[in-house]
Amino acid sequence: MAPVDTPRTTIPGAATGPADAPRRVRERRGGADLLFRALARGGGVVVLCVMLLVGGFLLYRAQDALGVAGWSFLTTQEWDPDAGAGRFGIAAVLTGTVLIAMVAIVVAVPLATGAALYISEYAPRRIRQTLISLVDLMAAVPSVVYGLWGFFLLQDNVLGLSNWITTYFGWIPIFDVKDSDPRDPLSTMTVYTSSTFVAGLVVGMMITPIVCSIMREVFSQAPPGEREGAYALGATKWGMIRAVVLPFGRGGMIGGTMLGLGRALGETIAIVMIISPVFKIQPHILENGASSVAALIALRYGDSTEAGISALFAAGLALFVMTLIVNFLASMIIARSRSGAASEV
Incomplete structure (x- = not known):
């Protein structure tokens, strides 16, 4: 029996070809879309060019110091730097910068997470916007105000906490304070002033609003369907948060934390007002004396010679590269976080 050909319907004006050939769809963009794409692309290119120019300028001004000091x-x-022979470097100030930033992150992340969860999940609707405005207002407070608050109010009231930490956790090297007996009632408390711990507390309060804002936005975008599914399976409010909101917002939490870390690495004025600069690696965060790259630049720029200026530019270049790496990692983590990708009920 001869096969029977199936009749085909031909659309007038349509291209003829194999039955399974895909059709080409041409998208016609309007003038507004083309203009917006051009502006967005131009803005991105400008930002990248500015970053390259800043990095190139720092490298150009720092090449004399880097040529003398080397690795x-x-x-x-x-x-x-005026002594020559490479007798200058950033090992001490870079370590102090990282330690202050770590203390700030340890302080800021729990506060920001709690505030973000309360605002997005627990706060009554009538006061939610007020709380959001208050948190955002904290981010607008100038650094010098935080520095004054930390120096005149926080520092005197946190000495007892530093003494308590040394008393019970002094066996951990980072919490040890040399030349001080925390159990001696006559020992002076000045050994705890102007420390990495105090500076880290102030910087932690400064970056908390930034981290909180990012976490709050991520938590509020958790899928409503998965929220309702968790409740339908008998989950409590906290059970729903643990099973849906926190896994969904994990990428945003990490990204917000790293963005806050980048902000903490570059803080200047508040740290200058609090710390007592030392040019040695100071691993004891409760002990008097601290340092940071930004504070070094602010303190030494006015009275430096040409060689000192070049060395300060080299220090600024190192801080620029470190902050850039942290912010790029944060952007990558935020971009890779997907809605509901890690949530489970």
Whole structure:
């Protein structure tokens, strides 16, 4: 029996070809879409060009100091660029910068997470917008105000906490304070002033609003369907948060934390007002004396020679690269976080 051909319907004006050939769909963009795409692309290019220009300028001004110090610039603790022979480096100030930022993150992340969860999940609707405005207002407070608050109010009231930490956790090297007996009632409390711990507390309060805002936005976008599904299976409010909101917002939490870390690494004025600068690696965060790259630049820029200026530009270049890496990692983490990708009920 001969096969029977199936009749085909031909659309007038349509291209003829194999039955399974895909049709080409041409999208016609309007003038507004083309203009918006051009502006967005131009803005991105401008930002990248500005970053490259800043980095190139820092490298150009720092090349004299880097030529003298070489790789020892990253390992030398002392700071005496006028002496020559590579007797200057950022090992001490870079370590202090990282320690202050770590203390700030340890303080800021729990506060920001709690505030973000309360605003997005527990706060009554009538006061939610007020709380959001208050948190955003904290981010607008100038750094010098935080520095004054930390120096004149926080520092005197936190000495007892520093003494308590040393008393019960002094066996951990980072919490040890040399030349001090925390159990001696006659021992002076000045050994705890102007420390990495105090500076980290102030910077932590400064970055809390930034981290909280990012977490709040991510938590509020958790899928309503998965929320209702968790409730339908008998979950409590906290059970729903643990099973849906927190897994969904994990990428945003990490990204917000790293953005806050980038902000903490570059803080200047508040730290300058609190710390007592030392040019040696200071691993004891409760002990008097601290340092940071930004504070070094602010303190030494006015009275530096040409060699000192070049060394300060080299320190600024190192801080610029470190902050850039942290912010790029944060952007990658936020971009890769997907809605409901990690949530489970």
